[in-house]
Amino acid sequence: MPSVRQDINPALLAWAMKQSDIDENELANRANINVAEVQSWLAGHDKPGLTALRSVAKVLKRSTSFFFLPNPPASSTTVASFRAPIGSSGPRKISPDELNEIRTAARRQKIASWVLKEINPEERVSFPISNGDPEKAAIEARSWLQWNTVYQVRASTKAGANKRLRSALEERGILVLQIQMGRSQCRGFSIADAQVPLIAVNSTGHIASARTFTMLHELAHLTLGEQAVCDLPDDSHERWCDRFASAFMMPRQHLREYLGRNLKKGYIESDDLDSVRLISNRYKASYQCVALRLIELGAADWSLYQYIRSGSYEHDKPFPNPNGGQTTPEVRLREYGTTYPRLVIAAIDDNKISELDGRRFLNVNGEQLANLRSRLTDVA
Known part of the structure; x- marks a missing residue:
């Protein structure tokens, strides 16, 4: 018996494809259907069967009921600042999976913002005002979060420091999501909002210290109050946010004293992995973060950063779960x-x-x- 044709709205199919950045050929290939069928549905000449509709809905990450709505959703004004995957450079096209995660995060943010307006309409998140200097902005942010570098240094693990930073951000009213998008996807993104600003961090394949750096990088975007276009990142803005994050983790004087008193060094050579490891363990910062900060302070050059990026030198310590899994x-x-x-x-x-x-x-x-x-x- 042939499948009953589903009376979908072609405008909804076209809208969902545009939102997911998927064209007719890609949709046909991923849904295992003929491209001529997709074109016919979009033109309104034919309707899909239930099996085909389910395949399309799965690819576009929509419910089947979505395609029967009378009109596409109103255009969203949400724009996320976007941190590209490790190893990428320059403009990069956002993948459908990343777009879907941004949409999902934005829905949660919208729910949270609506609730806050209902129960406490006057509450706002007031970020410290940046004066353009990432060093001073990091000092102001540490004060705003009541972040004590002594406690950071005393944290037993990098995961512990990461957890503490997330709590500090949440105490200020920031929605901090941890998502799993895959190793090749973005490291994180942020969405500005007066009541419930959002930071999302991709946890897949990213060690705790790298997630900490991503949280701080996205915090920098929020403090700047900018709405960056996701797929056309401004490199100067990204560098500013990286400088802010590394300055937050390793205050200038604190780090200089450690270099002189403990390491007996004023300069770290390009292959001195032992010194990078010691600094990383002390400040619970990623190796790349350490390299960027040393370069900023004139205590290393770019060859150190390139050396760090050339290999996988940093790993989280195994943390077995005694319960055999999480509830x-x-x-x-x-x-x-x-x-x-x-x-x-x-x-x-x-x-x-x-x-x-x-x-x-x-x-x-x-x-x-x-x-x-x-x-x-x-x-x-």
Whole structure:
């Protein structure tokens, strides 16, 4: 029996393809259908069967019901600042997976912002004002976050420092998401918002110290208040954000004293991996971050950075989970952080949304929601 034709709206198919940056040939290839069929659906001459529609929906990362809407969604004004994958340089076309993750993050941000407007409309995130100098901007940011370099140095692991920084950002009202997009995808992105600014970090294949650097790099974009075009990054802006992040992790005088007192060196040679490792372990900063900071201070040259980038020298220490895996509430906290679930639960408690909607927003069941609520109370 032939599949029943699905009366989709061609405008919705065209809109979803444009949003995912997928043309007719790519959609046909990935959905395992004929390109002539796609063209016929777009022109309104024919309709897909249910099996074909499901394949298309999977490729475009939309629900099948989406294609029956009367009109495409209103254009979003959301623009994300975008940090490209390690090893890339210059303008790069954003992949469909990256676009999808940006859309998903923006939806969560929109939910969180709506909740905050409902329960505390006056609350705003007021970033320290940058004066154009990344060194001074880093000092102001450390003060704003109440970030103590002594505690950073005393952290037992780079993962511990990363967790503490994420908490400090969340305490200031920033939504910090940890996503998994694959090694070849972007390292992170940020979306400005007056009430709930967002930082997203790609955790796939990126060690804790690299994720810390990405968080700070995206924080720099937010403090600048810029809305950078994702696929046309301004290299000067990216360098400014990198300088800010490395200055935040390694204050000038603090690092100079360490170099002279502990390493007995004022200059690090291009192949001195041992010194880079020691500095990295002390400040919980990535090797690349260390190299950038040393170059900024005139304590190394670009050959050190090139040497670091030429190999995989830094690795996280294994951290076995005694429970054999994480529960769903633990996974949600790792993915969403605390800002987003706190706001969703606050909306439930304030009768702004139903518990069913809250569970849907957080992707948990009733028991998991109770567990998540308890965990958030414990970390308050």
